[in-house]
Amino acid sequence: MTDLRRLGASDLRITPLVLGGNVFGWTADREASFAVLDAFVAGGGTMIDTADVYSAWVDGHRGGESETMIGEWLKRSGHRDRVLIATKVGMLPGEGGEKLAPARIAAACEASLKRLGTDRIDLYFAHQDDDATAQDAVAEAFARLVREGKVRVLGASNFHAARLKSAIETARAAGLPHYQVLQPEYNLVSRHKFEGELQDYCVTENIGVIPYYGLASGFLTGKYRSRDDLSQSVRGAGMGKLLDGKGRAVLEAMDEVAADTGATLAQLALAWLMAQPGVTAPIASATSARQVEDLLGAINLDLSDAQRERLTLAGA
Numbered sequence: 085m086t087d088l089r090r091l092g093a094s095d096l097r098i099t100p101l102v103l104g105g106n107v108f109g110w111t112a113d114r115e116a117s118f119a120v121l122d123a124f125v126a127g128g129g130t131m132i133d134t135a136d137v138y139s140a141w142v143d144g145h146r147g148g149e150s151e152t153m154i155g156e157w158l159k160r161s162g163h164r165d166r167v168l169i170a171t172k173v174g175m176l177p178g179e180g181g182e183k184l185a186p187a188r189i190a191a192a193c194e195a196s197l198k199r200l201g202t203d204r205i206d207l208y209f210a211h212q213d214d215d216a217t218a219q220d221a222v223a224e225a226f227a228r229l230v231r232e233g234k235v236r237v238l239g240a241s242n243f244h245a246a247r248l249k250s251a252i253e254t255a256r257a258a259g260l261p262h263y264q265v266l267q268p269e270y271n272l273v274s275r276h277k278f279e280g281e282l283q284d285y286c287v288t289e290n291i292g293v294i295p296y297y298g299l300a301s302g303f304l305t306g307k308y309r310s311r312d313d314l315s316q317s318v319r320g321a322g323m324g325k326l327l328d329g330k331g332r333a334v335l336e337a338m339d340e341v342a343a344d345t346g347a348t349l350a351q352l353a354l355a356w357l358m359a360q361p362g363v364t365a366p367i368a369s370a371t372s373a374r375q376v377e378d379l380l381g382a383i384n385l386d387l388s389d390a391q392r393e394r395l396t397l398a399g400a
Contacts, residue, residue, distance in 0.1 A: 088130070089364050089365060090292075090364075091207075091237070091264070091265055091292035091294070091364050091365075092264045092265055092290050092291050092292025092293075092364070093264055093290045093291075093292075094207075094236075094237040094264045094265065094292065095236075095237075096131075096168060096206060096207065096236070096237055096292075097130075098130045098131045098168060098364065098365055099128055099129055099130045099131070099365065099383060100358045100364070100365045100366075100382075100383050101129060101354065101358075101365055101366065101368065101379060101380060101382060101383055102129075102131045102132070102133050102170070102294050102365045102366065102367040102368075103120070103121070103124045103129055103131070103132045103133065103367070103368070103369070103370070103376075104133055104296065104367045104368055104369035104370075105132055105133055105134035105135075105138065105150045105151075105153075105154055105369070106134070106135070106138045106139065106150060106369055107120075107150075107369045107370070107371055108120075108134070108138070108149070108150040108153040108154060109138075109139060109145075109149030109150050109152065109153045110138070110139040110142055110145075110149065110150070111371055112371045114153065114156070116371055116372060117153045117154075117157065118157050118160070118161075119372065119373045120370050120371065120372065120373060120375075120376055121154070121157045121161070122161065122373070123370075123373035123376040123377060124370075124376050124380075125161070125163055125166060125167060127376060127377060127380040128380070128383075129167075129376075129380065130166075130167060130168055131167065131168040131169075131170060131206075131207075131294075131365070132154060132167055132168070132169055132170070133170045133171075133267075133294070133296075133367050134150045134151055134154055134169070134170070134171045134172075135150070135151075135171055135172035135175065135176075135209075135211055136148055136151060136171060136172060136173060136175075136176045136192055136195065136196050136199075137172070137175040137176040137211065138150035138151070140176060147176040147178075148176075148195065148196075148199050151171060151196055151199035151200050152199045154169070154200060155199050155200040155201035155202070156201075158200065158201055158202065159201050164202060168206040168207065169200060169202065169205055169206050169207070170205070170206060170207035170208075170209065170239070170294075171196050171200070171205055171207075171208065171209070172208070172209040172210070172211035172241060173188070173189055173192040173193065173196070173208070173209070173210065173211060174209075174210050174211035174212045174214065174241075175211045175212055176192065178191065178192065178195070179191035179192075179195075180192070183212065183214035183216065183217065184210055184213075184214035184217050184222045184225070185214075185217055186217070186221050186222070186224070186225035189222070189225040189226060189229070190225060190228070190229070193205065193208065193229050193234055193235065197234060203233075203234070204233060204234055204235065204236060205234065205235045205236070206236045206237065207236065207237045207238075207239055207265060208226070208229065208235040208237070208238055208239065209238075209239040209240060209241045209265070209267055210222070210226075210238075210239070210240050210241065210243075210263070211241050211242065212241065212242045212243075213240075213242065213243050213244070213247050215247075219250060219251050219254040219255075220254050220258060222251070223251070223254055223255040223258060223260045223261075223262070224258070224260060226238050226260075226261065227255070227260040227261050230261045237264055237265065238261055238262065238263050238264060238265070239263055239264065239265030239266065239267060240263040240265070240266055240267070241266070241267035241268070241296070242267075242268065242269075243263075243266065243268075244282065245280075245281040245282040245285050248263065248266065248282070248285065248291075249285060251263060252289070263291070264291060264292060265291065265292045265293070265294060265364075266282075266286055266291050266292070266293050266294075267293075267294050267295070267296055267367070268282065268293065268295055268296070269295065269296055269297050270293075270295035270296075270297070270298075270357065270360075270363075270366075271295065271297050271298055271299065271300045271304060271353060271357065271366075272300070272304055272334050272338075272353055272356060272357075272395060272398075272399040273300050273303065273304065273326055273329070273330055273331050273334050273399055274297065274300060275399060275400075278293075278295065283360075283361065283362050286362040287361050287362040291362070292364040293362045293363045293364055294363075294364055294365050294366065294367055295357060295363060295366050295367065296367045297367075298353065298354055298357055298366035298367055298368045299350055299353055299354070299368050299369075300326065300353075303326050303331060304334070304335075304338070304349060304350065304352075304353035305348075305349050305350045305353075306335060306338070306339075306349040308326070308327065308331075309327075309332075309335065310327070330398070330399055330400075333398045333399075334395070334398045334399045335349070336398070337394050337395050337397075337398035337399075338352050338353070338395065338398075340394065341387070341391045341394060341395060344391065345385070345387070345391070347381070347382075347385050348378055348381070350368070350378055350379060350382070351378065351379070351381045351382040351385050352382075352385070352387070352395065353382075354366050354368060354379065354382035355382045355385040355386075355387050356387065356392060356395050356396070358382065358383070359387065359392055
């Protein structure tokens with residue numbers, strides 16, 4: 085059994101890999117989504133991450149498709165008490181307003197609970213910052229959900245260091261629950277949004293970190309090595325800038341470490357993240373059970389100091 089990691093100072097303990105739910109109802113249909121979720125739990129996985137806005141960007145979708153799919157799987161599998169559910173509010177406008185307006189937080193939480201078919205959200209994120217709403221009002225809105233037992237732990241996603249610090253200090257000053265988890269973009273080819281002040285603050289304050297885009301939307305699997313590869317998926321169009329930047333150098337370093345370890349590139353990318361200061365568990369998505377098994381292999385991959393340094397320098 086894989087050792088569980090405590091998520092910051094919260095009472096949540098998770099395996100060092102979080103399953104991303106953005107693909108459910110989008111690039112993974114019901115059968116594929118259920119197979120992925122089944123494989124994740126069978127492999128010891130404990131936390132599933134989603135958001136109310138997944139997948140509103142798809143023609144004909146309104147948001148909530150991922151939560152609905154997860155809810156159907158929870159009902160069919162009976163695994164609600166075996167997994168932790170993380171979801172988010174702040175990017176899908178609707179009843180109560182937009183972003184983190186208090187009325188929007190309340191309404192969005194109710195809608196997420198209904199779609200998920202559960203009575204509590206284990207980890208509820210502010211999906212993005214909202215500088216138009218007072219932070220004390222946001223803190224009180226989230227605190228109300230905690231008091232009502234609808235939410236266990238609070239998190240912030242896509243927050244800059246100064247705003248995260250301000251939000252936490254505001255909540256603490258009022259004696260309210262504060263953000264205990266951060267979800268930033270962070271991977272071998274995108275490091276500037278987390279490393280530095282934000283990472284240092286999370287380490288100092290024991291804020292648990294679960295980075296998204298752990299595989300850089302598939303780039304770090306080695307799927308996109310030339311411009312001819314960009315047409316392979318719906319995400320390929322955004323990979324050109326990575327090829328033109330540090331991406332090729334990172335893939336070359338990963339190839340070298342893969343040859344030494346026998347690990348896949350996806351496993352290397354996730355194992356590197358798991359070893360970074362402050363990081364509890366990276367998030368990664370899958371569209372098949374085979375992909376899930378590959379991703380879970382990162383948990384028991386021990387990279388040497390030299391191997392981690394080789395990857396770190398390539399992406400610097």
